Amino acid sequence: MTDINTNTQPVIHFNKAAFATAAPSIRQCPPEEGVEVAFAGRSNAGKSSAINTLTNNKKLARTSKTPGRTQLINYFNLNDSQRLVDLPGYGFAKVPKGMKHEWQRNLSEYLRERKTLKGLVLMMDIRHPLQKYDEMMLGWALEADMPVHILLTKADKLKRGPAQSTLLKLRKHLKEIGAEHLATAQTFSSLKHTGVDTLKVKLCEWLVVPEAVDTIEGDSSQS
Helix, strand or coil: CCEECCCCCCCEEHHHCEEEEEECCHHHCCCCCCEEEEEEEECCCCHHHHHHHHHCCCCCCCCCCCCCCCCCEEEEECCCCEEEEECCCECCCCCCHHHHHHHHHHHHHHHHHCCCEEEEEEEEECCCCCCHHHHHHHHHHHHCCCCEEEEEECHHHCCHHHHHHHHHHHHHHHHHCCCCCCEEEEECECCCCECHHHHHHHHHHHCCCHHHHHHHHHHHHHC
């Protein structure tokens, strides 16, 4: 399944995603027009691979065997009003401590202040979920009242039983911290291309262009 359509929104062609720009901080991000969904995760969680799998383009997001190569906020346009955003990796990145702190500041600020941001896809290695920085990122999102969809990546590394057990434990944790109203979760494998359609459905729930909603509401009020 390549294209996703909602009842009132244009079809989203994820395979037509194209690099738009890279920003060193939220202040250099594109103008706040349209809507966007951001992808975040530890530097070894398979974030770039997940974006490439979603868009069916192996060269879209830069992948590297060196964790932390993504040091900018990278924007990919789906069309004129809908975007995907690849946020800097965090955690294991072999970079100076000062740069790590700067990334963290930018990520927190982006989640709090970016008005066009409608949701966060948070990636965690299914073998090592809810590490320190994962919890930190989840906390920032919840404080900002930002919807979060967690991808337990590299699900192909586990058999189905253990993978589902990890997913259930994560969902239980989300309920225990009172986050079930904002956070959802699924398993995902870039290698096996599993979980892609589920992710696309979630993204389409978030990538609703406000102008389209206003027009629909206006039409219904006149009928």
